[in-house]
Amino acid sequence: MATPGTKTSVKTWYECPVCGNGLPQAPWLARYDAPCFQCGYPLWCRRRLPSTETILEVLPERTPEPQEVQKLVASLISQNAAAMVTIDLSQLQIVNSAFVARLISMNRSIHEAGGRFVLSGMCSIIREVFAQLHIDKAFEIVEDE
Numbered sequence: 001m002a003t004p005g006t007k008t009s010v011k012t013w014y015e016c017p018v019c020g021n022g023l024p025q026a027p028w029l030a031r032y033d034a035p036c037f038q039c040g041y042p043l044w045c046r047r048r049l050p051s052t053e054t055i056l057e058v059l060p061e062r063t064p065e066p067q068e069v070q071k072l073v074a075s076l077i078s079q080n081a082a083a084m085v086t087i088d089l090s091q092l093q094i095v096n097s098a099f100v101a102r103l104i105s106m107n108r109s110i111h112e113a114g115g116r117f118v119l120s121g122m123c124s125i126i127r128e129v130f131a132q133l134h135i136d137k138a139f140e141i142v143e144d145e
Contacts, residue, residue: 016038016043017045017056017075018039018071021036021037041068044058044064044068045064045072045087048088053083053084053086054076054082054083056086057090063096072106073109076115077113082113083114085118089123089126092123092126094126095126100130100133104135107139118141118142120142
């Protein structure tokens with residue numbers, strides 16, 4: 001039992017966001033382009049556990065294809081995991097227009113399913129790009145604590 005004022009250590013682990021297969025702590029390929037060992041889903045993000053909400057940690061150097069985003073959203077909805085989806089961008093230093101388009105698509109789909117879609121972990125460069133393109137208002141963006 002933790003005493004007041006002390007931090008409890010919670011071990012973080014990861015799983016495939018589509019099938020729930022456990023993933024290694026660190027991705028096994030430098031460019032993060034390996035698929036899930038179990039379902040073959042191309043891993044552009046991984047689900048962080050333990051958490052009471054769905055936290056998807058985006059991996060650098062990988063932009064998902066539209067069908068990969070659709071498959072992920074459909075999986076989250078079928079697992080009843082779309083009520084609160086947080087996309088953690090903390091491992092990214094830059095994003096391309098295709099990636100932003102995928103985020104917009106996910107945002108729309110999660111909202112249509114009655115869920116909440118939040119972006120977190122934005123570095124200052126990404127935040128500035130979103131502001132200059134006036135798309136920061138299209139998302140709920142939270143600051144990291």
